[in-house]
Amino acid sequence: MIRHIGGLVFRAVSTLLIVLVIAFFISRIAYRNPAAMLAPRNANQQTIDAVAHALRLNEPWYQQLWYYLYRGPDIQGAAMGLTHWPPGLGYSFRKQTAVTELILSKVPVTLSLALGALVVWMTLSIILGVVAARRQGTWVDNSIAGAAYVCLSVPTFLSGILISYFLFFQLSNLGIFWFPSSGYVPLTEDPFQWARHLALPWLTLALAEIGIFQRVVRASMLEVLSEDYIRTARAKGLPEGRIYYDHALKAALNPVITLAGLELAVIMGGAIVTEAIFGLDGVGRLAINSALDGDFPVVIGTTIFAAACFVFCTLVVDVIARWRDPAHAH
Amino acid sequence: MAEVRAIATIGDDVLQGRGDVVRSYVSLLFEALLKERSFRIGAAIIIFVVASALLAPVAAWLLGHGPTEQFRDVALTEMGLPTGPSLQFPLGADGNGRDVLVRTLFGARVSLAIAIPATTLAMIIGTAIGLVSGFFGGRIDRVISQSTDIALSFPFIVTALSLLSLNRGDDGKPLLAPSLVVVLIITLFSWTYFARLTRGLVLALRNSPLVEAAQTVGASTTRIILREILPNIAPVILVYWAVQLPTNIVAEATLSFLGVGVQAPQPSWGNMIAEAQRSSLYQLQPWFLLGPGIALFLTVAGFNTLSAGLRNVLDPHRHSR
Numbered sequence: 030m031i032r033h034i035g036g037l038v039f040r041a042v043s044t045l046l047i048v049l050v051i052a053f054f055i056s057r058i059a060y061r062n063p064a065a066m067l068a069p070r071n072a073n074q075q076t077i078d079a080v081a082h083a084l085r086l087n088e089p090w091y092q093q094l095w096y097y098l099y100r101g102p103d104i105q106g107a108a109m110g111l112t113h114w115p116p117g118l119g120y121s122f123r124k125q126t127a128v129t130e131l132i133l134s135k136v137p138v139t140l141s142l143a144l145g146a147l148v149v150w151m152t153l154s155i156i157l158g159v160v161a162a163r164r165q166g167t168w169v170d171n172s173i174a175g176a177a178y179v180c181l182s183v184p185t186f187l188s189g190i191l192i193s194y195f196l197f198f199q200l201s202n203l204g205i206f207w208f209p210s211s212g213y214v215p216l217t218e219d220p221f222q223w224a225r226h227l228a229l230p231w232l233t234l235a236l237a238e239i240g241i242f243q244r245v246v247r248a249s250m251l252e253v254l255s256e257d258y259i260r261t262a263r264a265k266g267l268p269e270g271r272i273y274y275d276h277a278l279k280a281a282l283n284p285v286i287t288l289a290g291l292e293l294a295v296i297m298g299g300a301i302v303t304e305a306i307f308g309l310d311g312v313g314r315l316a317i318n319s320a321l322d323g324d325f326p327v328v329i330g331t332t333i334f335a336a337a338c339f340v341f342c343t344l345v346v347d348v349i350a351r352w353r354d355p356a357h358a359h
Numbered sequence: 360m361a362e363v364r365a366i367a368t369i370g371d372d373v374l375q376g377r378g379d380v381v382r383s384y385v386s387l388l389f390e391a392l393l394k395e396r397s398f399r400i401g402a403a404i405i406i407f408v409v410a411s412a413l414l415a416p417v418a419a420w421l422l423g424h425g426p427t428e429q430f431r432d433v434a435l436t437e438m439g440l441p442t443g444p445s446l447q448f449p450l451g452a453d454g455n456g457r458d459v460l461v462r463t464l465f466g467a468r469v470s471l472a473i474a475i476p477a478t479t480l481a482m483i484i485g486t487a488i489g490l491v492s493g494f495f496g497g498r499i500d501r502v503i504s505q506s507t508d509i510a511l512s513f514p515f516i517v518t519a520l521s522l523l524s525l526n527r528g529d530d531g532k533p534l535l536a537p538s539l540v541v542v543l544i545i546t547l548f549s550w551t552y553f554a555r556l557t558r559g560l561v562l563a564l565r566n567s568p569l570v571e572a573a574q575t576v577g578a579s580t581t582r583i584i585l586r587e588i589l590p591n592i593a594p595v596i597l598v599y600w601a602v603q604l605p606t607n608i609v610a611e612a613t614l615s616f617l618g619v620g621v622q623a624p625q626p627s628w629g630n631m632i633a634e635a636q637r638s639s640l641y642q643l644q645p646w647f648l649l650g651p652g653i654a655l656f657l658t659v660a661g662f663n664t665l666s667a668g669l670r671n672v673l674d675p676h677r678h679s680r
Contacts, residue, residue: 044508051509055518059525182660184609186616186629187652190636198642298514302613306636313516317617320520328521335514343508 030351037347041340048336049329053094056325066323067122080122118333119326121319128330132312138213139311142303143296145227146234151289154239155282158246159273165251173243181240189233189306196229211308230307234300238292245288249281256280283353290346297342298335391672398668404661408654412471415464422447424458426465427624431456441644450646453631454638462626463650469627470658473538474608477545481607482600484546485553490584492554493561504558507551515610519544520619541620545607556599560592594673601666605659612655628655 060066064081072080081087085096097119118128157177161170180188197210208229214222253259254277262272301313316331392398411418419425430452435441441452450459492503519541526533526540533540564570569591573583614620615629623630628651635641641648 040505040508044505044512047505047509048512052513052518052521055521055525059521059527061527178660178663182605182656182663184612184655184659186613187632187655190632190641190648191652194642301516301617305617316514316517317520320517320524323524328517332514332517332521335517336512339512340508 033351034348037344041344044340045333045336049098049333050094052329052332053097054090056328057090057093060323060325063325067326069122069125083120118330121324121327123319123322123324124327128326131315131327132330132334135310135312135315137215138309139297139300139304139313141213141216141223141227142230142234142300142309142311143293145224145231146238146296146300147289147293149231150235150238150242151285153235154242154246154285155278157239157243159250159278161243161247162250162254163269163273170247177240177243179240180236183236185233185237185300186302186306188236189230189303192229192233192236193306196232213309227309230300230303230309233303233306234296241292242285242288245285246281249284250277253277253281283350286353287346287350290342290349291339294339294342297338388672392668395668395672397664398672401661401663401665401668404657405665408467408658408661409471411464412467415461415468418464419458419461422449422458422461424448424461426462426626427457429456430458441640441647443644444646450650451644453644453647454634454640459631459646459650462631463628463654466626466628466631466651467654467658469538469621469625470608470611470655473542473545473611473621474604477542477611478549478600478604478607480542480546481549481603482553482596485550486557486589486596488550489554489557490561490588493558494565494580494584494588496565500558503554507554510547510551513548515548516614516617516619519548519614522547523619538621541611541614544614545610548610549603549607552603553596553599557592557596560595561588564588564591598666598669598673601662601669605662605666608655608659608662628652 057063064077064084064086065072067084068077068080085093088096116129118132120127121131124131157173161173164170183191193210196208200207207225209226210229212226214226216223250273259272259277262276267276298312300311301317303309304311304313305317312331312334315327316335319325319327319331415426424430424447431439433447433456435452435456441454441456442448443451445451448458448460450463453459453462488503492500522544523537523540526535526537569587570583573587578587611620612627612629612632615627616633618630618633620629621627623634631651632648632655635648635651
């Protein structure tokens with residue numbers, strides 16, 4: 030088990046390093062004249078030269094790469110490379126902040142968005158999936174399947190616009206102000222306002238996922254329900270509710286957890302569309318704005334952040350799957 | 360259906376067999392597909408969408424409105440706001456006085472012209488890589504699966520943006536047509552799914568009697584991969600093509616929605632919806648949003664239904680993804 034995890038961790042770290050190098054090269058080729066792009070707006074030639082010097086842009090690529098990984102640019106005498114503590118991903122001259130700091134300041138929004146959406150979509154999918162499996166073939170099953178189909182086929186940006194139109198614009202026309210259209214309130218400040226501000230984005234993200242997960246839960250439940258131990262449980266006279274929600278669901282959740290981990294990773298890496306529609310200032314927005322701006326240290330940083338989320342979640346999912354699966358227990 | 364499954368399991372023998380056997384396999388398959396309700400519904404929707412894409416110029420000619428032509432004096436009110444549906448403008452006008460219906464129909468062309476080649480290219484590349492990786496195993500497999508890991512960990516939209524700026528030449532003009540770049544980007548992000556799927560399928564067949572028999576007869580590796588393994592896994596891969604296609608249609612629409620895919624004034628559902636949202640004019644002229652929105656929904660739903668039907672017939676043991 031430990032050896033297995035060690036192998037996974039090694040692979041995760043090497044994947045991240047390769048992603049870092051590729052992202053470094055893409056951005057170096059993609060953005061011409063980087064020093065001028067990176068310098069603060071209205072910078073004079075002297076500042077641009079200083080930026081070029083700080084990034085070692087006049088040296089060959091392998092030295093630039095080595096320097097980027099090993100030391101990072103010297104800003105006010107502090108190095109911020111990967112091997113320094115805390116490990117840094119460079120410096121945004123535009124925003125006058127270290128990239129790691131910039132990303133970390135946006136993480137609470139993205140994390141709230143992703144985890145809240147996860148709770149909403151998993152709860153709804155599990156309930157709807159189990160109910161559909163229980164009433165297999167009836168009108169209940171069919172109408173849930175139909176609704177899941179619709180959710181699956183509406184892209185996030187469309188459902189986001191519709192949700193904000195109906196649940197914000199139309200409601201406020203009626204004088205009901207349940208949900209604000211945008212903004213973010215930190216959880217530590219006011220938990221109620223936090224949830225109120227995030228309700229619509231959660232719903233938007235959850236809808237798309239329910240379309241996938243409801244079907245997976247249902248299919249997985251039906252498969253588990255045909256197994257012998259469920260028949261045994263029935264024969265023992267256990268109430269149906271316990272059989273479904275306790276015995277069967279526990280086993281049926283295995284494939285669901287794997288899938289949920291991967292979806293969560295993608296959302297953590299930047300729910301760009303949802304953040305854009307609801308004006309949330311998260312990692313996704315930072316990523317797209319800096320990509321449009323040509324602020325490439327931030328682009329590399331957010332790319333690494335997304336990749337790290339993906340790699341980390343895959344790793345966790347892998348370990349959980351092994352731990353829950355009795356066949357791999359030893 | 361039972362017969363199809365039985366024949367599908369024999370698969371190889373049938374596909375390699377005489378012409379009449381192959382024909383009966385195909386006709387059996389076709390019969391089973393036509394009996395499947397979701398396949399029929401999906402196919403009907405797709406045919407409708409493809410037909411409207413093909414007939415877009417005819418509609419433009421009948422209405423006398425080109426997809427990028429502006430009719431500010433007819434289609435906008437005195438205040439400069441778009442008018443609703445009328446005889447001349449069946450779905451009303453957009454903020455620039457262009458015909459929403461004609462633009463939506465032309466948007467279907469863009470959508471399909473990007474998603475279909477991208478998915479097909481991804482399928483070809485991914486299947487080839489998956490075949491090699493699954494068949495040879497060992498070091499090759501490890502290198503390939505690490506590369507799929509790497510490709511999967513890149514965030515789609517941000518990387519797409521960086522790649523699109525790669526496309527800018529020294530004079531600021533794009534080196535390749537932007538829609539071609541979008542095709543390549545979507546391919547780059549979807550071959551991995553085909554590679555993983557194919558690899559798994561090949562691994563399952565790798566030590567089957569089918570391959571062993573071929574090896575005993577002395578068939579070459581290429582022959583085994585192309586003539587023994589590929590025909591057996593092809594149906595599943597084709598089903599997956601239909602599964603991946605709607606995802607890629609949404610991917611293109613999302614890029615265009617964010618303003619990095621197909622550029623205005625060329626109509627695409629994504630940038631039309633973005634325009635409707637940005638200007639908030641859909642609150643006055645709902646069809647500005649609903650036209651491209653319903654078209655996108657219908658297309659994605661159609662392909663989803665079609666692939667569900669295909670999966671039910673061809674691959675009864677797989678669960679919905």
